Amino acid sequence: TGSGIVHIAPGHGEEDFYAGKKWNLAIFCPVNEEGKFTSQAKAFEGLKVFEANDIIIEKLKTDNLLVSKSTIAHSYPHCWRCKNPVIFRATHQWFLKVDFDNLRAKLIEAADKVNWFPPNGKERITSMLNLRPDWCLSRQRYWGTPIMAFYCKKCNSLQKDYTIIKKWQERVNLEGSDFWFSEPIEKLLPENYKCECGSKEFYKEKDILDVWLDSGVSWYSVIKNKLGQEYYPVDVYLEGSDQHRGWFQTSLIPSVALNKVPPYKNVITHGFVLDEHGKAMHKSLGNVVSPQEVIDKYGADILRLWVALSDYNDDVRISGKLLEGPVDTYRKIRNTFRYLLGNLSDYKPSKNKINADKLLEFDLYMLTRLFKLSREVSDFYGNFEYRSAMKAINDFCICDLSSFYLDALKDRLYTMPLDSIERRSAQSVLYEILKSLLIMTSPVLSFTAEEAWQIFKKDIDPDLSQSVFLNDWPEFSVEVSPLLTEKWNKIMAIREKVLKLLEDLRQKREIGSSVEAEVFLKFPEKEFDFFKGSESDMTLAFIVSDCHIEKDENLNYM
Ligand SMILES: [Zn+2]
Ligand SMILES: [Zn+2]
CATH class of the missing domain: 3.30.2320 (hypothetical protein PF0899 fold)
Incomplete structure (x- = not known):
């Protein structure tokens, strides 16, 4: 039961606004930004909205217009921060129109050309792009990136003089945008500038830009403008999986709108780091594992190895116990480096190197396995599969080297004459293995690989490059039948x-x-x-x- 009367206020709520648009109702909004009635509310001008209720009811009563009055309890939106009730007002804002010039379709097409890791990122962003509303670019804050627009004081029309805006742009490039706030509009305009209506008085737009636009054009300000055109689109955008709605999208939109291309070639999303029970870390819960603590205790290589070995597509757990696996893997790889360095101590590649065509078949075969590994690891890194890369390297150290090749070599290395072909053949291959392993592990075990490289260079091969990081990826240059x-x-x-x-x-x-x-x-x-x-x-x-x-x-x- 009810009166059948529907109350609608197109100036005070989103659904009402759209219904009002549809049925051609006036967007009436007699409330100002202080929450007080404006002159449009006539007798109630200056009253705060929530304080005016009783006065309005009183007025209806005296005018004999009040049919009935009662109180209904219902939910009402409140500010999440200060808990005060919220008043909705239709206001003028700046928007980026997503359907202008077919932009939405272009965005979806551009997203399709990007490699998304994991692949379901493409679906996520595509469905969001399909549904997203226009982008409200303006914010009512005192400071930020200003929207450099100005209006006629007399007729309120937005002035579209691009030569003036261009001048401001040049100033921003030189000194930043603060002059917009500190200088009066008269100083910012050329003398004798006039509105079409003839007025010479103007006022500035006070709104600033959404900070998501600031970060959304970092591909321009940081990369294209500073590093150089050749780095754009950039190789990788990397963020948590909440950014399909955020940064990935707010970067895609300006880039496609301005240059018709996505700003990135690859987008990687990762889960979040949780405690060992899968709970979010909070200071108050005392379950925070700080990266610095891990680094202090185990070293940065272990932390990086732990990250590399994690399945970052999902949330990842960390604890002292869960670090034991990476610590163990680290020790095995490090011991392999030490063992190889030790067994090369009397080997000088310039003098003792056996060329591939003279290697013992067994050693040549190990070389083929090494380069098979190098191709695999290269592919894994290329696809951002760090876990598979480190697992392949670890398996090689354990299965191919420790429990097979190095074991099989002991006899030759320790009992054969120093300069025998059998010994030098083995060492020539150990040399290649060490060199390749150091290069392959250097992205993750950076300090360890560099430390070993410097010993390698000092004790064994002075012709090695200055740093492990200054090498090309190990390629196979020997033909094997x-x-x-x-x-x-x-x-x-x-x-x-x-x-x-x-x-x-x-x-x-x-x-x-x-x-x-x-x-x-x-x-x-x-x-x-x-x-x-x-x-x-x-x-x-x-x-x-x-x-x-x-x-x-x-x-x-x-
Ligand atoms: Zn509030
Ligand atoms: Zn005017």
């Missing part, structure tokens, strides 16, 4: 099985270490022919005392 790679991949597969058998024998205490074992392998004819002559390679790879292969007619497959 596919047959060799195939053979060694097969030997590595057989090795898995041999290791299992050796482990069983060790368990049964029939052998101590693998070098006490001799291996006999049986192959069908085709494989036998393939592996003929590879016994010594297998001996090296399996780390056994000897290896024999036989043909077995009864076998048809491996």
